[in-house]
Amino acid sequence: MNAFPPVRRWCIRFIVVLLLLPGTALAQQARAADDAALPPGAAVASAHALATQAGLDILAAGGNAFDAAVAVSAALSVVEPISSGIGGGGFFLMHDKASGRDVFIDARETAPRSGTPEAYLDKDGELDRDRATNGPWAAGIPGLPAALVHVSDKYGRLPLAQSLAPAIRIAREGFEVYPRMARGYAGRREVMQRYPGTRAIYEADGKPIQTGDRFRQPDLARTLEALAARGHDGFYKGDVARRLLAGVRAEGGQWQASDLADYKVVEREPLRFNYHDWEVVTAPPPSSGGVALAQMLQVLAPYDLPAMEEAARTHVVVEAMRRAYRDRTFYLGDPDFVTIPMRTLTSAEYAAGLRATIHPEKATPSEMLSGQPTPLEDEETTHFSIIDADGNRVAATQTVNLLYGSGLIPPGTGVLLNNEMDDFALRPGTPNAFGVMGFDANAPEPGKRMLSSMTPTFMVSPDRIAVLGTPGGTRIITMVLLGVLGYDAGLGAEAVAALPRYHHQWLPDAIGTESGALSPATVAKLREMGHTVQVPDEEGSGDTGRRSSHVWGNFNTVLWDLRRDVMEASADPRYAEGRGTVVER
Ligand code: GLY
Numbered sequence: 001m002n003a004f005p006p007v008r009r010w011c012i013r014f015i016v017v018l019l020l021l022p023g024t025a026l027a028q029q030a031r032a033a034d035d036a037a038l039p040p041g042a043a044v045a046s047a048h049a050l051a052t053q054a055g056l057d058i059l060a061a062g063g064n065a066f067d068a069a070v071a072v073s074a075a076l077s078v079v080e081p082i083s084s085g086i087g088g089g090g091f092f093l094m095h096d097k098a099s100g101r102d103v104f105i106d107a108r109e110t111a112p113r114s115g116t117p118e119a120y121l122d123k124d125g126e127l128d129r130d131r132a133t134n135g136p137w138a139a140g141i142p143g144l145p146a147a148l149v150h151v152s153d154k155y156g157r158l159p160l161a162q163s164l165a166p167a168i169r170i171a172r173e174g175f176e177v178y179p180r181m182a183r184g185y186a187g188r189r190e191v192m193q194r195y196p197g198t199r200a201i202y203e204a205d206g207k208p209i210q211t212g213d214r215f216r217q218p219d220l221a222r223t224l225e226a227l228a229a230r231g232h233d234g235f236y237k238g239d240v241a242r243r244l245l246a247g248v249r250a251e252g253g254q255w256q257a258s259d260l261a262d263y264k265v266v267e268r269e270p271l272r273f274n275y276h277d278w279e280v281v282t283a284p285p286p287s288s289g290g291v292a293l294a295q296m297l298q299v300l301a302p303y304d305l306p307a308m309e310e311a312a313r314t315h316v317v318v319e320a321m322r323r324a325y326r327d328r329t330f331y332l333g334d335p336d337f338v339t340i341p342m343r344t345l346t347s348a349e350y351a352a353g354l355r356a357t358i359h360p361e362k363a364t365p366s367e368m369l370s371g372q373p374t375p376l377e378d379e380e381t382t383h384f385s386i387i388d389a390d391g392n393r394v395a396a397t398q399t400v401n402l403l404y405g406s407g408l409i410p411p412g413t414g415v416l417l418n419n420e421m422d423d424f425a426l427r428p429g430t431p432n433a434f435g436v437m438g439f440d441a442n443a444p445e446p447g448k449r450m451l452s453s454m455t456p457t458f459m460v461s462p463d464r465i466a467v468l469g470t471p472g473g474t475r476i477i478t479m480v481l482l483g484v485l486g487y488d489a490g491l492g493a494e495a496v497a498a499l500p501r502y503h504h505q506w507l508p509d510a511i512g513t514e515s516g517a518l519s520p521a522t523v524a525k526l527r528e529m530g531h532t533v534q535v536p537d538e539e540g541s542g543d544t545g546r547r548s549s550h551v552w553g554n555f556n557t558v559l560w561d562l563r564r565d566v567m568e569a570s571a572d573p574r575y576a577e578g579r580g581t582v583v584e585r
Contacts, residue, residue, distance in 0.1 A: 039391055043558035043569040044068065045493075045580035046384035047083065047471075050175060051075035052571075052579040054166035055386060058158065059583070065392035066094060066155035067163045070148050072384050073398060074167035077144065078220060079175050081416050082184040082404055083382040083471060083554075086223070086235070088418035089143035090398025091283055092151060093270055093456040097391035102281050102458070106266040107147030107398075108449040109140025109420045114254035115444045120426040127427040134191045136253025138406040138419035140450060144398055145227055145235040146265045153231070161228035168224045171414070174216035178577045182211045188404045197247055197411035220414025236260045240413060247410020248417070262447070266336070273346060275301060276488055281458040282480075283397075285335040289455025289477045291345050292324040296481050298351030299323065299358075306489045311525035312360070314518060317485075318504045318511050318531065319358040321478050322366060325436070325506035333441035334449040340441070363530035366509035380404075381471030383456065385558040387567065389585055393558075395456030395467045397476070402433055423450035434473040436505060455480045459487055463563050468496070470555040470572070475512075478503040479553045493559040493568035493580070501552045510534050514552050556580065 042065075044055040054075035055068035063071070069092060077085040084090065092105040119137060122128040131137045152160040185192065189208055192198045201217060202209050209215060226234035234240065241260045248255045271290035272281045275297040282290035299320040305313050331340055344350050357364065381399035399418070400406075406419040425438030434453075442451040453476040459466040466487050470479045479501055486496040500517035504510070510532040518526070523533045536550065551574040558580065559568040571578025 037391070037562055039387055039389055039560045039567055040565050041567055041582055041584040042386075042388045043560070043567045043580070043582045044072065044384070044386050045556040045558050045569040045571050045578070046072050046076060047382045047554050047556055047571065047575065047578045048076060048079045049577060049579035050079050050170055051384065052581055054170075055384075056581060056583060057166060058163055059388055061158065061162065063158045063163065064156065064390060065386045065388035065394050066151050067158045068386050068388065069094070069384075069394040069396055070152045070156060070160070070163040071166055072386065073144065073396060074148060074164050074224060075170060076382050076384065076398065078167045078171045078217060080181075080382055081400075082181050083380050083400070084144070084398040085400050085405070085416050086145045086148075086220075086227075087139070087142050087415040088398060088400035088405060089140070089420065090147060090396060091287060091452070091454050091456055092147060093281065093283065093395040093458065094151070094155065095281075095393045095458060096155065102270045102272075104268045104270040104284060105147055105151060106268050106286065106449070107143035108286050108452060109143050109418055110259075110263060111421065111424065111444045111446055111448050111450070112141055112255050112259040113446040114256075115140070115421060115446060117426060117444055120421070120444075127430045132422045132426055133402060133406070133419045133433055135194070135406055135408050136248040136251045136255070136417070138421050139248070139253070139408065139417035140420040141255070141259050141263050142235075142415070142418065143263065143265060146232055146263055148227065149231045150265045160231065164224050164228045168221050168228070171217040171221035171224060174214040177209050177211055177213045177215050179211050180575060180577070181215075182209055184403045185209050188407055192404060192407040195251065195408045197409040197413070198407060198416070200411070201409060201414065217414045219412055223413050223415055236263055240415075243412045244410045244415065247408070247413065251408060271346065273298065275484065277461045278484075278488065279460045280484065281460065283455050283457070285332055285340055285342075285451075286449040287452045287454050288328045288332045289453050289480065290457075291332060291340075291342070292328055292477045293455060293457070293481060293484070294346040295324040295327065295351055295354065296320040297484060298346075298348050299355045300485075301351075302355070305485060310519065311522040311529075314502065314511075314522060314526060315361075315363070315529055315531070316358060317481070318502070319364060320354070321481070321504040322364065322506050323354045323357070324477070325474070325504070326366070329436065329438055329506065331441060333438070333443075333451050337445060337448045338441045361529055363526075365530070366506050381454065381473070381476070382554065383469035383471055383556050385467035385469065385556055385569075387465070387467060387558050387560055393458065393465070393467050395458060395469050397454035397456045397469045397471065399454065399471065420450055423452060431507075435508060436474050437507070453477050457484070459484060463561070465560045465562070466493075466496075466557060467559075468555070468557040470553040472553040474505050475501070475503045475552055478505075479555060483555060483557065487559070493557050493570040494573070497555045497557055497570040497572050503552075514550075554578065
């Protein structure tokens, strides 16, 4: 399947543009266009129609994109607990039109004081995978509640209570269970039913939730009300905090009151670089996404990708992926705890060096094979995109890590805790649930943020402004890469959200693909070049079978086309419950 429209002379255009404008001038020109115009309306795209509607309602009530982001984020926490929630964390990339400023709100979870590497080893010194992914030890200190308060207080126009109201109403009144949610529960039930607080909600009638059931979360409504009334202290101190601590300790965990009380979001400078005539603004560490995206796009910039034959194009894209993920393994972690060679990793010179090692017709073998399958996931984590009628924008990706996080809801809170501790390199060199490993840079330490792949991103050119992102574990970064390449090739929001996906993450040394993402002829050519290509449903291709015909990601994106003065919003067509909506002025 060809992911790009007919051949376009990008190289010529790129060289002409480069000759005319140095990179910084391009970025300035892109920003000037952004500053000059106002969009013809507002656009919201998220993974659930009720969350998109919550955002639209808050915009209609006079809120800005940041109020709407609080409303969408909180509503997703209620209606998509499989993917994210106030028991987890996330990243909000935000552009404030009035000041022209971009800011990255880091609401990643932190390790509790008890979260030391030794705590995750079994008696033989091996990684205790149950502890790493299920129950109280798997959970980091949640960051999303602090982000909702911070974004609303500092950037919103409406009171926090107003922006949280849709989520509180939906939690109390309930909503209809959809197939992805019921299927996910069936898959995680063995763990989730261990915990009485979880059983009380997911098996309230004595049987597991089913598609079509009305799903009510009155405890979660009360917790959100405490947040609305008391801000940060409503979650991190007082009654909710006491119940969270009691629930964690009842299951053998060791959170302390100060772990919660000390939690703070961090405002970071986003990472920015140029790709063709776009300025790309994206996630800095503790996400690995922006660094990897900068590396991959700068490696790929001189190639005329849309003009290349599919196998040759896929080959160079995969080689760029392989090299970026190798660096992720060794260098990236929480920038407040480790020194990351950012300037080198994101420089054009370093990218040129990486590019020089790519053989045009042969796969570069990754240095060793981990023997780990690529992960079964994609329904965890969620992403939403917003542009308001004033030109403010938000790209937010939030998560509880794996499906339904740790599975543990401390009784009386309605808060499903994440299992983000598995995103640390709990045992150096041992792959986590996503098949990626790490070393010292991403070792757990009290208060440290675990490395993430979440990559909320803006693309800004003189002609078009796109807001994009997706869930998908370590595949997030490569899906965002394919999205950037799609917009760069001239596609609209719907086509970009629908793009077929493939991925390489250095180890395991294999290209993973969605069903039908690459034509059989391309797969054959890639194999001739020395690539291992895992094709769902194909006997003996290395696919585990569990992933057969599994779709990847949930890409929710909005686009403002300044030339045509139109906006587009697209939820990922892979799932029925998402919704992208444009509202004209
Ligand atoms: N938990 C997935 C990520 O943050 O990358």
